[in-house]
Each structure stands twice: as C-alpha cells, then as structure tokens.
Amino acid sequence: MSVDSATAAKQCITGWSVDIHGTPLCQYCTKELLEGDEVTVYAYRPVEDQVVSVARLYCSECNHREIEHPALGCYEWLAEARLATISDVAHQSHERTLTGIDIIDECGPKEGDAR
Ligand SMILES: [Zn+2]
Numbered sequence: 001m002s003v004d005s006a007t008a009a010k011q012c013i014t015g016w017s018v019d020i021h022g023t024p025l026c027q028y029c030t031k032e033l034l035e036g037d038e039v040t041v042y043a044y045r046p047v048e049d050q051v052v053s054v055a056r057l058y059c060s061e062c063n064h065r066e067i068e069h070p071a072l073g074c075y076e077w078l079a080e081a082r083l084a085t086i087s088d089v090a091h092q093s094h095e096r097t098l099t100g101i102d103i104i105d106e107c108g109p110k111e112g113d114a115r
Contacts, residue, residue, distance in 0.1 A: 005045075006103045009077045012052035013043055018083065019096045026059035033057060033096075035085045040064045041098060044076045047109045052077075054098070070107040078105040 018024040024033040033039055040063075042056040058064040067076050081098040088094070 005075055006077065006106055009043055009045070009052050009075070009106075010079065010101045010103055013041055013054055013077075013079055013081065013098055013101045016041075016054045016098045017095045018054070018057060018098060024057055024083070024096055026062055027056040028058055028062040028064065031059050031061070033059060033083055035083050035096060037083045039081050039083060039098075040104075041079045041081045041101070042067070042076070043079065044071065044074045047073050047075070065104060067105050067107045070111045072111075073109050074107075075109055076107045077103055079103045 018033070025031065026033060038060040040058040040060070041054055042058070042064075043052050043054045045052045065078065067078055070076060080100075080102045082100040083096050084099040085094050085096055
C-alpha cells in the first residue's frame with residue numbers, strides 16, 4: 001500500500017458532492033449532516049477501477065475511526081472531513097461538498113476477509 005494512493009484518494013474525496021441523492025445522512029444513526037459538521041468518510045476503489053467513490057458518511061458522534069471489515073479486491077479509506085456548502089449564484093443552487101480531508105485509516109486490496 002503506497003502513500004500515493006492515500007494522496008490520490010484525498011484529492012478525489014475533496015470537493016465530493018454529498019447531496020446529489022438528497023440530504024446527506026450519517027450511515028449509522030441517520031442524523032442529518034449539516035454545513036460545518038465534522039464527518040467521517042468511507043471511500044473505496046476496486047483494484048481494476050481508476051475511480052475512487054465515496055460510499056458512506058458518518059457523523060462525529062458515531063466516531064467511526066477504523067475500517068472494520070475490509071473488502072477483498074478494494075482499496076479503502078476512512079477520512080475525516082468537514083461539510084462545506086458551495087453556492088452557485090447563477091443557478092441559485094447549493095451543494096454540500098467535502099473539504100479538509102485527513103486520511104485516518106486505509107486498507108489495501110489484499111487485506112480483505114477471504115472467507
Ligand atoms: Zn451518526
């Protein structure tokens with residue numbers, strides 16, 4: 001597992017729009033995540049893929065700090081982030097994105113549970 005991949009993940013997660021499917025919620029307690037909230041982000045990339053996807057968000061109270069069940073064949077990351085709102089004045093729209101990314105845990109594709 002190289003430092004490069006964490007750096008790449010960080011770049012991919014930064015600016016990720018979290019409300020394209022509606023209000024962003026904590027995966028665990030389903031609390032609504034608001035602008036300025038500290039959140040934990042779970043992101044992954046299948047080995048054969050070049051695209052990092054943000055799959056889950058957790059609020060700071062749920063304090064999800066470790067990848068508990070690594071997936072075989074995936075690079076996975078947990079990162080601390082903050083929700084920021086970007087306003088598009090021309091379209092009068094707002095979107096919540098991730099900023100201030102700090103990778104706190106990562107797993108390589110060989111660390112998965114093969115059972
Ligand atoms: Zn929560």
